[in-house]
Amino acid sequence: MQKIKVLFEDDQILVINKSAGIVVTPADTSTGETISEILTKEHKINLDRGGIVHRLDKNTSGVLIAAKTQEALENLQAQFKNRLVKKEYLALVHGEFREEKTVKGAIARNPGNREKFIVWEDEDSKEAQTTFIPVKRLEMPSEQIKKVFAGFSKIQFKKLFTSHYSLFTLVAARPTTGRTHQIRVHLKYIGFPIVSDEKYGGRKTVRLDRRWCPRQFLHAKRLEITHPKTGKRMEFKSELPEDLKYALSILNEVK
Numbered sequence: 001m002q003k004i005k006v007l008f009e010d011d012q013i014l015v016i017n018k019s020a021g022i023v024v025t026p027a028d029t030s031t032g033e034t035i036s037e038i039l040t041k042e043h044k045i046n047l048d049r050g051g052i053v054h055r056l057d058k059n060t061s062g063v064l065i066a067a068k069t070q071e072a073l074e075n076l077q078a079q080f081k082n083r084l085v086k087k088e089y090l091a092l093v094h095g096e097f098r099e100e101k102t103v104k105g106a107i108a109r110n111p112g113n114r115e116k117f118i119v120w121e122d123e124d125s126k127e128a129q130t131t132f133i134p135v136k137r138l139e140m141p142s143e144q145i146k147k148v149f150a151g152f153s154k155i156q157f158k159k160l161f162t163s164h165y166s167l168f169t170l171v172a173a174r175p176t177t178g179r180t181h182q183i184r185v186h187l188k189y190i191g192f193p194i195v196s197d198e199k200y201g202g203r204k205t206v207r208l209d210r211r212w213c214p215r216q217f218l219h220a221k222r223l224e225i226t227h228p229k230t231g232k233r234m235e236f237k238s239e240l241p242e243d244l245k246y247a248l249s250i251l252n253e254v255k
Helices: 035-042 070-081 142-148 154-162 182-189 203-209 242-249
Strands: 005-009 013-018 061-067 086-094 101-104 107-110 113-119 129-139 167-175 218-226 233-237
Touching (some): 005 233, 013 035, 070 218, 113 182, 129 182, 142 154
Parallel strands (some): 061 218
Antiparallel strands (some): 086 167, 101 129, 129 167
């Protein structure tokens, strides 16, 4: 039985700090216990999907909210649908992301790979919008590169330097909509893929990333809702987990 960390709980809602590596709701391709199953068993939430109102990808960590009553569920669903919920994620991306940018790009399944999504306009695509704000420009120092990629040949090291692999940006992502893989797809679309994102980062690049960042660097940092019963505006936050803190620790800030 997996444990989940509770950030807040009352008679209406349950807010948890999701760990990476656990699936939120059951799917044909998922194995192991899901968060919705844990909420049903351990917290006795007898609602569809354990009362979970929104989703985080398996390898994304951070704030996740569930309803404990049908009334709370319908209220929160309406808040998400009407875009009254504020969400903020942290992502570490490849490259120098210098200016705030709002991406408006409808998302659809990739016809060449149904497990992936792309920015695409057709009758099946769904409107999507994300605002990205650069937080900190970062660089992997040459000494750290030599340590992380110990055993590389001179030619391989040269490729790392000529491709500017060492440059990264910590970005705050604020999605207005909530499409599957939205932040990951939009960042890929504008040329700033998330570090260690196996679906959208590119096979060769991700192989390099995994030497120092064990999973996609995407964390649901903050969620703001209106409490379904009291009407009070509430904000919930989650600190970066240790695996992502470590990844940041080997980078230096670029002034």
